Amino acid sequence: MKKGVLLVNLGSPDSPNPKDVKKYLGEFLMDERVIDIPLVARTALVKGIILNTRPKQSAAAYKKIWWEEGSPLIVLSERLQGKIQKQVDVPVALAMRYGSITIKKGLQELVDKGVEEVLLFPLYPQFAMATTETILVLAEELRKEHFPSLKIESVPAFYNKSDYIEVLSNSIEHHLKGKNYEYLLFSYHGVPERHIKKSDVTKSHCKIDGSCCATPSKAHEFCYRHQCLEVTRLVAEKLKLKEGSYSTSFQSRLGFDPWLQPYTDRTIERLGKQGVKNMAIVTPAFVSDCLETLEEIAMEGQEIFHEMGGKDFTTIPCLNDDDAFVDLLSKWIKDWIGTSIKV
CATH class of the missing domain: 3.40.50.1400 (Rossmann fold)
Structure with a gap:
């Protein structure tokens, strides 16, 4: 089976403008694993209160840190993906849990390249409902609905490796x-x-x-x-x-x-x-x-x-696309390619 890797990070608004920030926050905060209260209450809180007050404040914060190339998180994730791709012999795609670079698009990109077995790699060292779990749940839902023949394995939390x-x-x-x-x-x-x-x-x-x-x-x-x-x-x-x-x-x-x-x-x-x-x-x-x-x-x-x-x-900066971090993730991916054993 041809293998491929999907790196998944959190996500970002398309721009620091309030309209794009509101759209992003709406998707993020309506996730039942982020705000884990009943749908009616979550809708009232998010759409009735938060999205009427927070987007302007968040947009101002995003404008402070926005780079010429775009969202720092997206740019840094793309750099990480590019460096890893140079070290491994299988396709490496990038997706975000929230925003326009969707997990569905990432899986489709790999399938279009003939990939039949995907290593789903949440870019979180620790496991949490609102990070790793929501990625795994959505990926499985997408697999069942759109990619039923695709095999997906996931990288567990690596906090103590x-x-x-x-x-x-x-x-x-x-x-x-x-x-x-x-x-x-x-x-x-x-x-x-x-x-x-x-x-x-x-x-x-x-x-x-x-x-x-x-x-x-x-x-x-x-x-x-x-x-x-x-x-x-x-x-x-x-x-x-x-x-x-x-x-x-x-x-x-x-x-x-x-x-x-x-x-x-x-x-x-x-x-x-x-x-x-x-x-x-x-x-x-x-x-x-x-x-x-x-x-x-x-x-x-x-x-x-x-x-x-x-x-x-x-x-202290995050690991970002630090060469030692790139080498480590590439090694784990190569181990998976060669053994089919979970990282």
Whole structure:
């Protein structure tokens, strides 16, 4: 069977104009795995409130980070795809979960090239309902409806793979070289606490009580919180970070329900108030820099830190199309091509 690869990232509006941002936000926020409340309530919230207030604000944020080539997330994902394609001997397509570069188009591109077996590669190190799961569910729906003879395998969360941790750690170390920082904050995209409990295959382990993520359980295979904390632990171990010089936080909360804590903005504020003058921040839930890293962290986070008396605020780039990251993903793909065993 001829093989091919479909890389899938989050997505982006077609432009930073409010009309395009509204369209994108509508698709994103109406996903039942993003805002997981009944359809009637979700429709009232998203179409009745959020889409009447948020698009202009989000469009202004997108304009701050938009590149001449387009959306940073799209451009960086395309660069990653191009570099990987040069290293592997099968077609590599790119798709986004939301927006105009759809998963359906990506699968069709591969089928048109004669591909019969696809490695679906969600570009998320950690598993979450609102990221990996929604990609897998939609891909299977599309396969059944439009590509019934297509075989699809997926890459599971790779947050704890030693070669990934090494690449991530080396990148952090490289970008901090020569920097006189006192504190390193690992900031991950936030999710509502209920998502963690919904993803608990044991239906009893996840209590978000400060101990469950450190207690071995099969629930960890799909526990976003555990996987984030584990990345921090493994990188800190690899870089020999001193206890008390780093921590984990969660960004980008929405609404009034409890989300994973501590919150990134409040953590940055607290560090500034405590007298930390030089801090660095890394965002390992993302492989590509995007609105959440370039505007929310690099701009808003820095502003908060300076307001609290901080001096130097270093934002570490995502892995993006870093050559070592490209080599790693290409190796995993080659392993799959040669063995037909899941990566």
